[in-house]
Amino acid sequence: MSPSPHLLFKNRSQIQDHTLAIPAHFRTRAQPSHKPLTPRRMMMAFTLIELMAATTVLSVILLMMVGMQDQMSKAWSNANRRTDATREARAACLLMARDLSTFAMRGKAFSRFDSFPTNLTNAGVPFYYYNGSGGLAPGGAPSCAQFFGLIPQASKTNDSADIALVGYYIALATNTNVNGFVTTSYNLFRYYIAPSNAAAGIATWLSTPNGTANALFTNIATNSEILARNACNLQIKIYSGTTMNNGLNFSNNGASSGFYRGNKLGIELSFYPEDTAQKITNTAWMNTANISKYARSFEFKIDCPDD
Numbered sequence: 001m002s003p004s005p006h007l008l009f010k011n012r013s014q015i016q017d018h019t020l021a022i023p024a025h026f027r028t029r030a031q032p033s034h035k036p037l038t039p040r041r042m043m044m045a046f047t048l049i050e051l052m053a054a055t056t057v058l059s060v061i062l063l064m065m066v067g068m069q070d071q072m073s074k075a076w077s078n079a080n081r082r083t084d085a086t087r088e089a090r091a092a093c094l095l096m097a098r099d100l101s102t103f104a105m106r107g108k109a110f111s112r113f114d115s116f117p118t119n120l121t122n123a124g125v126p127f128y129y130y131n132g133s134g135g136l137a138p139g140g141a142p143s144c145a146q147f148f149g150l151i152p153q154a155s156k157t158n159d160s161a162d163i164a165l166v167g168y169y170i171a172l173a174t175n176t177n178v179n180g181f182v183t184t185s186y187n188l189f190r191y192y193i194a195p196s197n198a199a200a201g202i203a204t205w206l207s208t209p210n211g212t213a214n215a216l217f218t219n220i221a222t223n224s225e226i227l228a229r230n231a232c233n234l235q236i237k238i239y240s241g242t243t244m245n246n247g248l249n250f251s252n253n254g255a256s257s258g259f260y261r262g263n264k265l266g267i268e269l270s271f272y273p274e275d276t277a278q279k280i281t282n283t284a285w286m287n288t289a290n291i292s293k294y295a296r297s298f299e300f301k302i303d304c305p306d307d
Helices: 012-020 040-044 048-100 118-123 195-206 288-294
Strands: 127-132 144-152 163-176 182-193 224-228 231-239 247-249 263-271 296-304
Touching (some): 048 182, 048 224, 048 296, 163 231
Antiparallel strands (some): 144 163
16 A cells, blocks of 8 residues: 555655656656747747848948949049030130131231232231120120131132131020030130132122221121030130230231231130039139139140231
8 A cells, every 4th residue: 555645745845855856857848938830930030120120221231322323423424524525625626726727817018029919918818806805706705815817718619719707706605405404605606608608798898998897707696606615715816926906907917027927826725514514603604713723725826827
């Protein structure tokens, strides 16, 4: 007969001590906190706080990448605009140098070795020079030069005329880019009348006493086209020993002999890059400080040979 448990253990403390003395492999295992049928992959999931933190970090990285991409895109666009402006300015300088190097200018007096028609000997070959506000060109830029004259050029028609009218000046104009945006800025213009259309006007002007510049260089706005955009400075200096008068001139000869045997012309052109031109107002366009700080200048000298 087995002894009664009450006989073996007299009180509760003895029972607890006995329970602790039971070997570990006889004890009942604790039940796991998860359900027995829960998949293992669900036991290793991220918490909501971890997901929110990861999303925040990813968003910050994406914003930084978008900002860097935007800055790179702007830098690329600005570089392209500067390249286009430089290419346009160089093309304008080449064309201007070609025209100015063949301008017909000489003095009224000639040596016994020269032979010219009587009307040219008496009148001289006219050219128009102006530097300042106003001038012959409509809307001419202040503090910029204007130059109009005659150049020899073969006619493309059956007409035997070989004298064309050419001029250069800076004036205000409205531009429309490829995206359709309309802007107003100063541009370099080239005035040109082909020999076939200029011959009659030149002959009429030479036969008229005291002919004016407006009568010779007619319809300037109609016969002009934009040669380069965002121009902010044009200076033309004739190295003749004398200062050119504003208006119509017949001689750039400063020598006491009265003969013209050619001299040099100095030209300075300045242009704003497109991104800079968009920020400068028209009232500050010709500001010397802005031109020195932002504009790109091109200088060249050419020989103006004797006629």
